[in-house]
Amino acid sequence: MSQTTATDERTGRLRGTVAGLPRDLTGSQKLMVFVLSMALSGVANLVLEIIPDVTIGPVDVSVSYFVFVPLALVALLNPFWAALGAPIGEVIFVDLLMGDFSGLAEIEGIIQMFLALYIAGSLVRNPRNRLQIAIAAVTVVVIDKALSALVDLSKVWIGVEDAEFVEGLPESILLLEGIGYAVDILMSGVLFGVIPAIWLIPALHGRIEPLLGMRPRVPGEPIQGSAPRNAMFVAIAVALSVASFLFAFLEAWDIELGVFEPEWLDTYGPGFIWVGVGAAAIAFLVGVALARLARRNAGSEN
Amino acid sequence: MTAIIELDRLSFRYPGATRDSLRNVSLSIEEGDFVAVIGGNGSGKTTLCKTFNGLVPHYWVGEFAGEARVAGLDTYDSSVAELSATVGYVYQDFQNQLVRPRVRDEVEFGPMNFGMADFAARGAEAMAMLGIDHLADRFVWQLSGGQAHLTALASVLSMRPRIIVVDEPVAEVDPAGAHALYERLTQLNRDHGITVVVIEHHAEFISQYARSVILMDDGAPVWHLPVAEAAARADELAAHGIPAPQIVDACAAAEVPGAPRTVAEAATLLRDAGVSPSAASSLREDDAGERGIAAAPRPVVAASSLSHGYRTVGGDLMPVLHDVDLTIHAGDRVALVGGNGAGKSTLMRLLGGLQVPRGGTIVLDGVDTRSAPSARLADHAAYLFQRPEQMFLKDSVRADVLLHPAGRGRDDADALVDRVLDRVRLTEFADRDGRTLSGGQQRRATLAIGLAMSPALMLADEPTASLDVASRDSVIGMLDELSDTIAAAVVATHDMHLVAEWATRVVVLEHGRIVADLTPRALFADDALLAKARLVPPQIVALGRELGIDPLPLSVAQWREAVAPIRTEALA
């Protein structure tokens, strides 16, 4: 720009406040972040879907997701809406369209991924700091995979507790989960997480935000829509995780218990189905509460 | 008449910007007017139009001062939703405006969102007004560019707005489509009393269709005048990047006063003034010269009995090219023309080796395209995609230009890049991301990418699409200068100015067959062929024909030569 310091005298009456201070996003800006995150994560997953998976024995060494794509969005834009858009985009773009839709169990994945991305995005205070980005990339995979590994392990735990079972099974499951976890962190977290992200995020910083009419994230300024650091958030996160476990079990109780102890259903009766319904209710209530909270925050800041 | 849009000392600054984008704008637009908003890049045209429907300041939240009243509503105190019932907005990249799968859903989307029970009737009415009822059940991705544009227009018309804003209507549709759209807008304006605001670069459309003109410069209007008065200020317009229409230039060159709005008017004016130019003296030699170059040609790419087709959504094979034979020689500047779906892009992709034909063979620079991978063919032919942003893969123009030569391990890569960037006059922008450049600069950057590949054949898909007149002329000039570094160039284009001023050979495709292969002058003299291929010659060519000049002038420069002798006679 040739003239940068031109002070223009405004003769009209100034309406509202002077801009420049970071303020909360407008409803449509949130929609924009959400839609963008949905579209990009959808494409990333679609590309991944077409690459065939490689499985060595029982250990899956494929890339579970292109972490760097949603990570770039949560690190640069509003983490809440970007983190919400990414897993929903995956479900809509890939799972529904490709017939990979597993019904209510999808909600487990959405909650886990949302939590992982939301927390990771809030960790990146300076999008040009490669260390912060690397930590955030690994955090996504650690949180997401830890939650699902916990689900897997507890499935076995429940299955083993009252079944006459093969010696050493828990150990081997633990070993397999451990190897799977390590492979995931290496492949998804580092190879397709840290390495692309430390290049992509600084490259996009300051370039993508103006396209959306937003201010780039500046170190030192509070991040809009970042995860609150208080007990309330931790409580909600834990509640969400528990709800996601229950969703996982809705699918899993049959797999584990059904296989090894078919008379299980007779023992507990079909009433156990209500556990699933309860899980759905919890997740729904938490979702409503979150939406309320977000709306109230938006209302109070405007 | 009453004012429907009134702006009073309006200022606006985007968040994070260092300067106001609109500065103390005071303006009023009468109901029923047909207004063209003109001005250079960054003059605030689009921002101005976004204040009409409240996107500024409700969507783009920045500092907002002054008052804007639209149909009596203060935009600051009302919402985008309220204003949308009065103002409809059609975007330049209208394809992104279409969010629903079928045309009918798209058109009914607005009324339905606002909870209007008569949404179906409104949708049907809007489609009928634009004559696209027959498209109602089509999927939006099946539409041609022109049809998609009309759909976007219908989708705002269904709200029964009193004002319609159309951002650069000509940018992404072919000339015939652009005229059709303007005819529809004129009809809406005349028969339904809708106020139309267009952002437009092309003087010929402004003078033909608009009633008044607002010239924007640096965030404020310079003036708002009736179209005849505006057209008379040709010098001022030219200074703001809006060259006068060719026919106005033509009259000025012949020293005939007046600003004709159509070619017929111009011809009458000139005839009445007794101007009857004969052919420019240089033209015959020119023709001879062209033939001289073509005397001992080396074939750069040769296609023989080419046929190709695509699978459709229904699973059938849709033939696109039938039995095409085409040889392009060194020194050729070929323009591929023809309507949408004639097979231009397909032929270009095949020639460049991006795809291989289903039938027939292509020998590119001595290599059969079937025998080599496309990455190796990229050393022989550079293919420039239609949308420049698809070619900006790196974070700076320099990195993009460097990608190919550095990848091929050329030692002189850096020097080559410097030379190429200098050639397209982009050295000072070399470190910026290509997407942040203006339209004309983006095209020149893609040319630089192509040049740095040192190809024998350069293929460009619509290199002048969506450019304003000045940028278009600079791209044409650049293509002209570059002809010495590449053996041959082929462009697929709708732009008849490019055909007239740059090409030495025109290949007309229709339904996948070559129906003509001739010089531009021969093309513009053939009425039947023009009609068949849906082409509209540039104004200066049409004027030449109207006045019976032979050979036809293809540019204003040639016209000047043609009228120069008369002027000297008159003076003597």
Added chain:
Amino acid sequence: MSRKTRDVLSVEWVKLELIRTAYATRGGLFARMDPRMVIGWYLLLAVAPWLTHNFTTILALFVITAASAALARVGPLVLGLFLIGFFTDFLYAFLAAWLFGGDANTAIALIEINLKLATVSLASIAAFVSLDPEKLSTGLLALGAPELLAFGVSYGYRMMPILFEEFGIVFTGLRLRSAPGARGFLGLKALWRWGTYAVQAFYPIFLNTAKSVRTTVESLETRGFTANQGRELRIARLSIGGLDVAVVAVTVMAVMTAFGLGSRWPLG
């Protein structure tokens, strides 16, 4: 090696398949039904397999959904991906059983589980492949889903082929203009190169998509998407007809027959 135009397993083919799937252009039984009934039908077949451990019943249920998938005219890409997933799961199951020293019973139990999963998966393919985005999002609205999700479904379906094509173009550009190289051992070098292209392609894709999303959302704003008053109008368009009732009734009967078969001739 000579190049030729491929009709399958190319970028163009994937794009076409996406469009065909997304817009249910193959027709099929469920495409003509009310979306709420299709979702209901799906839930019926998604839940039924979990209520039994009778191998006969599970097999019968699998046959029902396989027939439904045939009636829904599921395309080759989706079916192919499903089959690949299905068979690798089977292999994995056998391998796991063998590793943990399981016997024939364990194997049968694992087959049973995989059949159940395949049944649910096929039902979801048959149902969701048949619903065009408009119908699906209206159906979701009618069932009380948030407006944002309903829009996301419809927008996602529309944009995906476009975005995928854009990705293809950018990827081609990178392939043509980047440094060529050897294939390497087992094509590993080529694989690595393609991996880096896939990652690099996201830089332009991010920026280009951001630009088009801006226009989309602005236009949504001006056309009242956020005004959010159209829910009832949209839902009012749905109607449950004879076909819907018939299909669901036939399915319910088929499922009951499956359970009946299971109790009379149990297999495991």
